[in-house]
Amino acid sequence: MSYRAPSFAALSKIKIVALLILSLVPVALAEDFKAIDGKEYKNVTVSRVEPDGIVLISSSGISKVYFTELPKEVRERFHYNPMKAAAYSAQVTAGQAAYEKQQEQLRRKVAEQNNKYWIGQGQPQNQKEKVGTSAATAAVADRGQSVEVISHGASVDISKHLAPGNVTIVDFYADWCGPCRQLSPTLEQMASADPQIALRKIDIVNWNTAVAKQYNIQSIPQVN
Numbered sequence: 001m002s003y004r005a006p007s008f009a010a011l012s013k014i015k016i017v018a019l020l021i022l023s024l025v026p027v028a029l030a031e032d033f034k035a036i037d038g039k040e041y042k043n044v045t046v047s048r049v050e051p052d053g054i055v056l057i058s059s060s061g062i063s064k065v066y067f068t069e070l071p072k073e074v075r076e077r078f079h080y081n082p083m084k085a086a087a088y089s090a091q092v093t094a095g096q097a098a099y100e101k102q103q104e105q106l107r108r109k110v111a112e113q114n115n116k117y118w119i120g121q122g123q124p125q126n127q128k129e130k131v132g133t134s135a136a137t138a139a140v141a142d143r144g145q146s147v148e149v150i151s152h153g154a155s156v157d158i159s160k161h162l163a164p165g166n167v168t169i170v171d172f173y174a175d176w177c178g179p180c181r182q183l184s185p186t187l188e189q190m191a192s193a194d195p196q197i198a199l200r201k202i203d204i205v206n207w208n209t210a211v212a213k214q215y216n217i218q219s220i221p222q223v224n
Helices: 008-024 072-077 082-121 125-143 178-193 210-214
Strands: 031-034 040-050 053-058 061-066 147-152 167-173 197-203
Touching: 040 061, 082 178, 147 178, 167 178, 178 197
Parallel strands: 147 197, 167 197
Antiparallel strands: 031 040, 040 053, 053 061
């Protein structure tokens, strides 16, 4: 079998096709925005467009600017719709309320665990050690790992990762989520300190992943 080198014309066609493909790939360019009140956002990249505003990434971090704070031409550029924005804001507010409720439930759970600890301190030492050791050993054996990430965006059957006989906390999060990063250490500390609590973490990665759609996750952190 003989090999023939591609002709100049063929190579030119390949280069043209490659350039066309590259031209179709969206490139996020840094730009500047100026709010109605005069505040400036310089050298930022639009990370995400939401119905009520745009999420910007800069060297100093991530911030969200609402369309009501931006000039008319920017609103038109991103197809701002006041009705859709209001509905989305209401949904986010409801999600925040649910998050705060979950936080309160977690605080109560921590308080209950602390109460159990101090009540246990009042038991006779030999009885306390005997009961505590046997209960802790059984709980640890049943729960598996105290903290475990069970999905990175893929669909997952949570029921297969529950810790029988223990309290299983399921935390939906993402690495780019600021509130998630604030909450995570508290949850992990709780699971590490209490042998009857297991933490199962699910990284949604982004809103379009299989696991986010599977459990209809519309706001994070979400703790169940």
